[in-house]
Amino acid sequence: MVRIGYTMMTEQRGPTDLVADVVGAERAGFDFSVISDHYFPWLAEQGHAPNAWVVLGAAARATDALPLMTYVTCPTFRYHPVVVAQQAATVQLLSGGRFRLGLGSGENLNEHVMGRGWPAAAVRQEMLAEAVEIIRALFAGGYVTHHGQHFQVDRAKLWDLPEPPPPIGVAVSGPASCALAGRFANLVIAVQPERSLLTGFAEHGGAGKPAVGQIPICFDRDRDAAVTRAHQQFRWLGGGWKVNAELPGPAAFAAASRFVRPEDVARIVPCGDRTEDFLGAVRPFVQAGFDELALIQIGGGSQPAYLDWAERELLPALREL
Template sequence: MRIGYFLSCEEYTPAQLIEQARLAQAAGFKGLWISDHYHPWNDAQGQSPLVWSIIGALSQAVTIPVTTAVTCPIMRTHPAVIAQAAATSAVMHDGRFVLGVGTGEALNEHITGERWPFAEERLDMLAEAVEVMRRLWEGDFVTHHGRYFTVDQARVYTLPATPPKVYVSAFGPKAIEVAARIGDGYISTSPDADLVQQFRQLGGGDKPAQGGFKGCYAPTEDEGVEIAHRLWGTSGVPGELAQVLPSPKHFEQAAQLVTPEMTREALPCGPDPAKHAEKLKAYEAAGFDEVYVANIGPHYADLIDMYRREFL
């Protein structure tokens, strides 16, 4: 199983993200995930740079593969624009760019004032969006009048030698079926062996499965729990709330349901590599080919160095 590093755009400045990428490559991480958000999950995280600017900068800083985890090409940005952005990114990264896609969250996608669709409708929109992007990557003029999207005589001129791979994020049965049908790979933030197996059985075969998790390096476990809970207690918000809440303020309110002890149980906090080993083994046992770890808080150089010593 390959180990990569997850760049959290919600928490770090552009300069810090580039610094982390350089440190990760030097330490031996095999690839990068990068989040694509318009908003952070809460105001304490405090950042949210445009992912395509960071991806362009990364092409001049590292040579390891980069995957968006994940881009939503169905509302905030039209799939024809994402097709151009992904093609340019693949050119700049010499083909080492993967477009990870998903159905998104209202937190980021409602900003244009459009109605937030139901989950099944968003899956149908995603399938059509991927179809549109792949047609544009063929290099011809495209006119498309679909159920959800219209493209009028558009052509992407700057193209990589081979089209970007599209990996699909999925967590439920319907989403897994769509991911297996349209995806070149699978993305998840849960070490769920059943979902990986469903993806493979429904048509995913031996396509790559990428997983990811967060940890919080700190001098002590208690300090790590405090940092992780303050910055990412929102990751413990249950059920479908994460898909429908519209603003960081609402996530802060919902996160009041999450206790520090729940954060302690959910995330590896502190300096102990054994806690990270447990997470890595869980993803490996679930059948993932790659796993990406993000750091929470200011001690990212220490987490990267711990991985260099212990795992890479």
């Protein structure tokens, strides 16, 4: 049975509400929760971008047993790898061992704020691989010194090191990232229900390890309202990650998606309250072999009604798959 997760979307909710929502998600019966780590929302209509790591610390203490995970953190620009390792170790301790560290190569949207430019995808993958090596070395204990192509580390050590350290997940979108994840990761992360991604991960050392996916949905008893809200906040989705990773800010996402119509979004995102539509969106991930799937409910203010509906209708139906 696929485990179903709740997504804390920092782009559409403030920090206090995010913590209240994840408490509600645990009460509703979700199997785990993930959090996005952004400096900007994709679109101005989303309206938020609190610090994900601060929210995680609060969520770790506010929940009792719900597993937590970054989906995903970029450990190469806004954060140095040694800082990510320290943050992850701290959340693992605060949560009593319920945290997993999801990593990715990042988006220009969030990382350009450091003023270091935005290199080609191949360079970003090199940086991610080197960052993961540093994080794994710090999780192993002791002092770490590293002189690499992209990062320097001078006698770093985690003084509060959990046992076990957080499992590491790596986001994949093609052969290069699958190879990287297979070498270094305890689990694989993907947003497309493509079996080839899981196969590539398995072929490079990931066989038997969990695969975690994610999809956006938009619940509302009024389907037209759901379609309108999905279009307002997620019309950027159709650009695909190869394009979206390059755009520098909300204005660029608005310009790139200006010709996307509500009906275009509704073809990608299940909207309304028909359980069958949501099952249809989840089924490809099940068939591709994913073990876990985090759902994104689009619309910050809709979370309480969504959680109530999920507890009574959606989650029981999904567990029948």
